Amino acid sequence: MLPGDVRTEHVPGDEVGGVSTGRQVGLESPIKAPVSARSLVVLPTYDERENLGPVVAAVRVRGYDVLVVDDASPDGTGELAERLASGDPGMEVLHRPGKLGLGSAYLAGFRRGLERGYELFVEMDADGSHLPEHLDAIVAAAWRCGGMAIGSRYVPGGSVEGWPARRRFLSWGANLYCRAVLGIPVRDATSGYRCYTRRALERIGLDRVRSQGYSFQIEMVHRCLRSGLPVVEVPIRFVDRVAGASKVSAGEIHRAVLTVLRLRLAAGAGKPVDRD
Ligand SMILES: Nc1nc2c(ncn2[C@@H]2O[C@H](COP(=O)(O)OP(=O)(O)O)[C@@H](O)[C@H]2O)c(=O)[nH]1
Numbered sequence: 001m002l003p004g005d006v007r008t009e010h011v012p013g014d015e016v017g018g019v020s021t022g023r024q025v026g027l028e029s030p031i032k033a034p035v036s037a038r039s040l041v042v043l044p045t046y047d048e049r050e051n052l053g054p055v056v057a058a059v060r061v062r063g064y065d066v067l068v069v070d071d072a073s074p075d076g077t078g079e080l081a082e083r084l085a086s087g088d089p090g091m092e093v094l095h096r097p098g099k100l101g102l103g104s105a106y107l108a109g110f111r112r113g114l115e116r117g118y119e120l121f122v123e124m125d126a127d128g129s130h131l132p133e134h135l136d137a138i139v140a141a142a143w144r145c146g147g148m149a150i151g152s153r154y155v156p157g158g159s160v161e162g163w164p165a166r167r168r169f170l171s172w173g174a175n176l177y178c179r180a181v182l183g184i185p186v187r188d189a190t191s192g193y194r195c196y197t198r199r200a201l202e203r204i205g206l207d208r209v210r211s212q213g214y215s216f217q218i219e220m221v222h223r224c225l226r227s228g229l230p231v232v233e234v235p236i237r238f239v240d241r242v243a244g245a246s247k248v249s250a251g252e253i254h255r256a257v258l259t260v261l262r263l264r265l266a267a268g269a270g271k272p273v274d275r276d
């Protein structure tokens, strides 16, 4: 596919872009690591004590390494994460001194993952709403396209369960806004379940990313497309968080609206944008 294209992916299996799952053995094709072995799932957490354990277990059992980025959660999520990570070489915890925003948590997690040599970088909520059974399909799609794969609620086969009308409306409005202001041609630019290749993160340049909060999701799609990287959407079933409360606040929405406008102005003028 052409760079900058957007399309919907239907991923049949776990045999990915020349990377064997290890089941194929042959003289010409020596066993290579499964794609999960080169992938890091970054889980940002703020007060997710009730949700984190099952999410980490489900991700680890699928062979993915985990990096928790905790912002000194008052409910003790950071300490729980440390306990889960102790004795598990596939799990690491990054502690930050306070709530610094979703976007900045992912930026910190990706920087750590790039240093560690991972090839694929997954964003996933730590609240149980992003079903781990979609992981392989999203990661495979990113690997195959070489850019970014979005776990999409709004392509055929995708769905949202358990959200009140207010949340559905917010998500619909946010996507409409992105499409209108930035011309982003994807169905679900705000989804927080997605995967990037190393090449995509390097091409985007993490130092250029301005969003510290929730507009990070939109900015990353925008930057991928503007960098000529392919973006694909993989249908997911999204279910509302298992426990705890969403951290999306009126202030977050306000900042996101302004950041998207700034991105539009900067794109027009070919300039960088201020941080939100
Ligand atoms: N480290 C960190 N994590 C955050 C922050 N804000 C939200 N999160 C986490 O990011 C994920 C997405 O937030 P969530 O409240 O589920 O947003 P929603 O799914 O849009 O309602 C969850 O795992 C949150 O705990 C933050 O400022 N710092």
Ligand SMILES: [Mg+2]
Pocket: 125, 127, 129, 241
């Ligand atoms: Mg969530």
